[in-house]
C-alpha cells in the first residue's frame with residue numbers, strides 16, 4: 266500500500282482520513298493473555314533481545330484488535346545498556362540500576378553507541394515486523410527523551426520527586442549538560458537507525474518531564490529535546506509525548522514533533538487550540554476508564570472525539586500506557602467505538 270493511504274500516517278500529517286486512527290501506548294504487554302503465556306518462558310529483556318520473539322509480541326495486539334499502527338516491542342531503557350549503564354527489571358518493581366550516575370567522570374565514561382552494531386536485535390525485529398504487516402498498517406519506532414532517560418540514570422530507577430535529577434540540574438550544570446548532550450547524541454543515532462531499518466513513524470516518550478516547571482523545562486531540557494528531534498529530520502512523522510504536560514504544551518511544540526501527545530489531565534480540544542492547528546495531537550483517554558463499564562468508555566470516547574471535532578490531525582490513544590489487568594474485550598470495544606463513531610460523524614457532515 267502506498268504510505269499516503271495509511272490513516273495513522275495521514276493523521277500525523279493532518280490529512281483527512283475516513284475515521285480517526287487509534288493505537289495504544291504499551292499495546293503489547295501484560296494485559297494480554299498471549300503476552301503473559303510467552304512471558305512465563307522468557308524474561309522481559311530476553312524477549313526484547315530476541316528479534317523473533319520481539320516481532321511476535323509486537324504482532325500480538327495487531328492480530329487481536331483492529332489497531333491502526335504497530336509499535337515495535339522494546340523499551341526506552343534498551344540503549345542505556347550499551348552506553349555502559351547496567352540495570353535489571355526486578356520482579357514487580359520496574360527497572361533497578363546497579364549504580365546511579367552522580368559525577369562528571371561517570372558521564373565521561375558513558376559510551377556513544379553504534380546502534381546497528383550494539384542493538385542489532387531491534388533492527389532485525391523491525392525488519393521482520395515490516396514484512397509481516399506490509400500493506401496493512403505502519404510500524405512505529407520509539408525512544409525515551411533525554412530528560413526521562415537522564416532521570417532513570419541519575420535516580421537509579423523510578424522516582425517520586427526527582428530530587429537527585431533536579432539536584433544535578435540545579436547544582437552541577439556542566440555535568441547535567443554533559444549528560445544530556447551524550448544521551449541526545451545516542452538518541453539521534455538510535456532513532457535514525459530505527460528509521461533506516463524500516464519504522465514509518467517515531468514516538469519520543471518524555472514520560473516524566475511533567476515534574477518540571479515550564480521555566481526549568483525551557484532552560485535545562487528543551488535545547489536537548491530539540492536537538493534530538495532536529496537530528497531525526499523530516500523523513501517520518503514524529504510524535505512528541507509527555508505526561509502531566511499541560512503546562513509545557515507550547516514549549517514541547519517549540520522543541521519539535523509533528524504530533525504532540527497529551528495525557529488525560531487536560532481537555533484535548535483545549536490543548537489543540539492552545540497548540541494551534543498547524544500541529545497534530547494524540548490522546549487522551551485515561552487508561553483507568555478502560556476498566557469499564559463499556560457505557561462509560563463510550564461516553565468518554567465520544568467526549569474526546571467531540572472535543573477535537575472532525576478536523577484532520579487527531580490520533581486516538583490513551584493518555585499514558587495501557588495498564589496490566591485491563592480487560593482485553595474492553596480494548597476491542599474501544600477500537601471499534603473510535604472507528605465507528607468517528608466515521609459516522611464524518612459521514613453526517615458530508
Ligand code: CP3
Nearest residue numbers: 290291292293294309336337338339340341359470472586
Ligand atoms: O508500546 C508498546 O507496546 C511497546 C513496548 C514498550 C514497553 N515499554 C514495553 C514494556 C514501550 C513503548 C515502553 C516504553 C517505556 N518503558 C516507557 C515510556 C512509556 C511510559 O509508560 O511512559 C517507560 C517509562 C519505560 C520504562 C519501563 N519499562 C518501566 C518503568 C517498566 C516497569 C513498569 C512496568 O510497566 O512493568 C518497564 C517494563 C516494561 N516495558 C514492560 C513492557 C511490556 C513490562 C515487562 C514485564 O513483562 O514484566
